[in-house]
Amino acid sequence: xxxxxxxxxxxxxxxxxGLKQKIAAFPQIPGLAVIIAGNNPxxxxxxxxxxxACRETGIIPYTYRLPADTSADELLSLIQKLNASxxxxxxxVQLPLPAHLDTTQILGAVTPEKDxxxxxxxxxxxxxxxxxxxxLPCTPKGIIRLLRQTGKDLNGLNAVVVGRSQIVGLPxxxxxxxxNCTVTVAHSRTRGLASLCRSADILVAAVGKPEFITRDFIKxxxxxxxVGINRTPDGLKGDVCFSEAIETASYITPVxxxxxxxxxxxxxxxxxxxxxxxxxx
Ligand code: GUN
Numbered sequence: 001x002x003x004x005x006x007x008x009x010x011x012x013x014x015x016x017x018g019l020k021q022k023i024a025a026f027p028q029i030p031g032l033a034v035i036i037a038g039n040n041p042x043x044x045x046x047x048x049x050x051x052x053a054c055r056e057t058g059i060i061p062y063t064y065r066l067p068a069d070t071s072a073d074e075l076l077s078l079i080q081k082l083n084a085s086x087x088x089x090x091x092x093v094q095l096p097l098p099a100h101l102d103t104t105q106i107l108g109a110v111t112p113e114k115d116x117x118x119x120x121x122x123x124x125x126x127x128x129x130x131x132x133x134x135x136l137p138c139t140p141k142g143i144i145r146l147l148r149q150t151g152k153d154l155n156g157l158n159a160v161v162v163g164r165s166q167i168v169g170l171p172x173x174x175x176x177x178x179x180n181c182t183v184t185v186a187h188s189r190t191r192g193l194a195s196l197c198r199s200a201d202i203l204v205a206a207v208g209k210p211e212f213i214t215r216d217f218i219k220x221x222x223x224x225x226x227v228g229i230n231r232t233p234d235g236l237k238g239d240v241c242f243s244e245a246i247e248t249a250s251y252i253t254p255v256x257x258x259x260x261x262x263x264x265x266x267x268x269x270x271x272x273x274x275x276x277x278x279x280x281x
Contacts, residue, residue, distance in 0.1 A: 001220060003249040006146050012261035015145075016057055019265075019272050023058040030275040031060045032090040032116065032267075033082045037075060038068035038098045042231070047094050053264045059271055062088065068098050075101065076109050083111040089278055090116035090271040095167065113277060116270035118171070127174050135270050140172040142262025143204060143225050144179065150223060150251050155180040160197050162186045162213070162239075163206030168227055172204055193217070205239035215244040224252040227259050 023030060032054050036047045051061035064078060075093075082088045091114045097103050112122040118137035126134035147154060159181040163169035173185045181202060186193055197203055197217035205213045206227035218224065228239030238255030245252050253259055 001248065001250065003224070003246045003252040004150075005246075006149055006225075006251050006253045006258060008142070008146060008253055008258040008260065008262045009256075011145065011149055012142075012265035015262075015265040016053070016268060019268050020057045023272060023275075026275060027279070028275075029058065029060055030089045030271055031062055031087045032092065032271045033062045033064065033085075033088045034092050034094065035064045035066065035075070035078065036094045037066040037070050037101065040096065042229075043094045043096070050092070050264060050267060053268060054271070057268050059268060060087075070098070070101075072101055072105065075106055079106070079109045083109075083114060088114065089275040090114050090267075092117050092267065093119075114274055116267060116274050118270070119166070124166075124171065127171060127178070130178050135273070136175065136266070137167065137171045138266040138270065139168045139227060139259060139263045140175045141266040141270075142259055143172055143227070144175050145262060145266070146225060146253060146259065147179075147202065147223065152223070154202070157181050157201040158184070158199055159202040159204065160184045160186055160200035161204040161206065162193070162197065163204075163208070163227070165206065168206040169204075172206065172227075176202070176204075207239045209239060210237035211239070211241040213240040213245065215241070215248055218245055218248045220248050221250045222248070224249045225259065226253050226255050228255060229260060 034047055036043055051063055054061035082091050091110045107119045110120055112120045115123050115135050118135040123134045159176040161169050161173045164185050164187045173183045177183045194216045198219050200222055202223045204225045210230035210232050224240055224245050226238035226240040230237045236256055
């Protein structure tokens with residue numbers, strides 16, 4: 001079997017086009033604040049591409065660059081200012097933060113109404129309780145859109161998520177559960193990982209290790225979602241060995257051009273949603 005490639009770039013473009021048309025009819029231009037502390041080179045690339053995507057969609061990006069030794073008080077007072085600013089509809093704090101800062105404290109300071117990353121405990125809790133009105137975290141939300149793109153009925157499928165991060169693995173597991181998948185979260189302590197993964201109809205790889213998922217991990221006909229973005233001497237690699245997976249799976253997301261563009265499209269969508277929530281009559 002040769003898998004079909006799930007084209008995240010194309011799907012993201014169509015989402016972005018729809019948002020651009022919607023935003024053009026808004027009474028004001030939406031604004032997204034993007035905060036980056038320190039000089040992590042990968043974060044710098046992500047922040048630039050988020051700002052560019054905003055401009056292309058009709059959202060004003062306000063980028064705040066803070067030095068690596070920024071204090072928690074400085075960062076918190078910036079967040080308070082942005083929470084209160086009417087020009088700012090969404091606030092994103094790029095992760096990882098410098099080690100001396102408490103990520104939980106900082107993310108918890110973003111007002112839930114502007115939490116377009118979906119990392120505030122209130123939004124995360126609404127997802128766990130399957131309540132409406134939450135901002136869904138961008139990468140997991142993009143993963144669900146890619147899965148829907150297959151046209152397959154997701155009800156009752158076995159989904160294995162490899163990775164339990166607060167940003168991707170854990171919320172992806174909850175969203176899959178909300179789609180009525182039977183979900184297993186695997187992580188670095190999981191025993192018999194390859195055989196567990198071979199039981200997956202949907203395999204989400206969010207481990208951060210280049211080409212970690214090889215053909216031994218893949219059930220014939222599975223849908224493979226590769227969240228990895230690993231910079232290696234041989235270029236950008238996913239968490240999945242693409243050349244092996246494509247021979248066994250039914251669908252696979254490429255790296256680049258799969259989950260990455262969808263994450264950005266979902267950020268734009270959440271910013272648009274935030275604007276509408278804040279301007280409800
Ligand atoms: N770092 C890696 N992925 C993300 C993301 O989706 N949002 C933020 N804020 N930081 C990240």
